[in-house]
Amino acid sequence: MSEVSLKDAPEEPGVNAVMSMVSKVPWGHIGMPAVLVIMVIVFGSINPNFYSLTNIANVSRQISPLALISIGQTFAILSAGIDLSVGSLLALVSVVCAQQMLTFGLAGGIVAGILAGCLAGLVNGLLIAKARVPAFIATLGMLVAARGAALTLSGGLPIAGLPHTFLVVGAGHLGPVPIPIAIVAGAVVVAHVVLSRTRFGRYVYAMGSNEEAAVLSGVNVARHKILVYVVSGLFAGIAGVVLTSRVISGQPTLGEVQELYSIAAVVIGGGKITGGVGGIGKTLMGVLVLGILGNGLNLIQVSSYVQNIVIGAIIIAAVYIDSARARRR
């Protein structure tokens, strides 16, 4: 009996041992960071400028707005929703921030911009939670309307004449750290704590995994849904202010397509588009992959058209690998 089974054994015992070792490695946790390390090594070996302090500072500044809206997007996607409007909100916030800054000064402009983001998020939340409009549709409508509002308020023209002290937000340093990165770091810490340690955070996950169960457990799903979209709008507001500082003007054309990259960041990091799975750390990984990929490919002179093909492939690959692993379990 054992002779037959040995003869029929399809694989070498050695291969079996290796495969079982491989499957014990926690790919879910080290997969993305491993990909990042490989990318950094490959890009750095082709163009050593990749490692320069200037380049690192550049990349961190360039991905800060995306990182911030991806944090907000994480909340939305975790709750089994989505926020398609964040890109247009960047433009709306930029215009409001710039206009109010011209009248009310630096602080007034910044506060007005962030409030505009929160208000738009509130509208999204009310539509989704109270009027029961599906999140996709409600935020799609906001995407179009907010862009229109930004163009209307600004007359289609950029708003210049902002105080040069405002440049500090986008271009300044806190010690050795660029300010946008300091803002992102703060946002990441706060968001992570909220998602993992507060009741609101648990409800977000609950709504995402099984909304009916959450309702039946007595969670005020409507109120927490509204809060989710206000949070997304808040982060869009902060991102919009940072972006406006980088371009030192109110620009109604900012942020096109950025909502899609924020969704890509969440998904590449390992979050499930259907909700309930994911987190700030995972999203941050996704943002880093996108940012480092873009910057690295630029530095090794790959066409930006090809870059888009690569990013699309990575999004699909990330989700495929994730679902393939889930099926094998």
Place this chain on the structure above:
Amino acid sequence: MSKRAFLIEFLIGLCASAACGNALVQTDDAPVTAVQAETAGPAQVVEPGGEYPRPPKPSRQYTIGIVLPHLSNPHFVGQAYGYIDEAHELGAKVALLEAGGYQHLDRQISQIEDLVADKVDAIILVAVSGPGTVGAVALAVSAGIPVINCNVMTDSDQVVTRVRSDDEEIGRTQADFMGQALKGRGNVVMLRGAPGTSWAENRGNAFKKRLSARFPNVTVVGEQYSQSTPADGLRLMEDFMQTYAQIDGVYNGADTTAIGAAQAILASGKTGRIVVATTDFQQDTEKFMRAGVIAAAVVQQTVVIGRWGVRAAINYLEKRPVAGTLWTPLLLVSRDSVDRLDMRGVRAPEGWKPPTR
């Protein structure tokens, strides 16, 4: 300065002749521009852009980073040819980047930052936004990288030089042509071009100012900004024709919108009844001019802008003095003078494609 005055005189002379459909005016005081040289006889073929000659080949290979708003119309493709061919002649390496559209200011800023990190020797900037690029220019200058501003201006005063067409002259020339073509009376609509850019603002404002100064009975009944695409020009012209019963002329800040406007006019059967004036001269513009739909084009020599940008960069890097502004000569073309236009300063060679990056 006096060279500019001659140019202005010359162009006004051209306008007068173009409006009457006569041959090009040759005056003795006019500077040797490409247009005049062409008609001066086969022995004198002046290379377009010869007014600012190519410097001697430098001792070492410089790397020049070039950031453009986009490469989706022949104006910038022609300019890209100017940059790349000139750099090739001067032994310089080029990194050509485009932002994907005037709305992608953050991308252009990122591209400038990446060029600074890559330690290029000089940056040629065609700005996507005047105020928005000030910070990025400051960053490059503080890293010791000179910035040459070409075609579309940045508000920064730290640039080494500006290579540009005289936008006000473009607007004035179109106004003079329009006023004369309409015999001093009529309704005009304006397709101004990309909002917030120096060229759209300056050309359009100069057009309006000239009209109200010289042709007060020519009224601007409507004006719109848009991206520089034929689709936008078509849409806006159709809307204008629905809104205003009587339109006699169309001003165009860029010829991509003029192509769309021409299509709208053709479709409505009003060819010949609406005078279309435009800036620049891509192949479709030429086609519509020969078909009688577009009446006049004030042509920027975009290839020359490219060449002069690289020449200025090399001159600066080789520590030669560079003037604060280099004005590239404009050409005025209408149906009768179309065959005499020297395309070498205006378009890339047939079939040339910019390297995709």
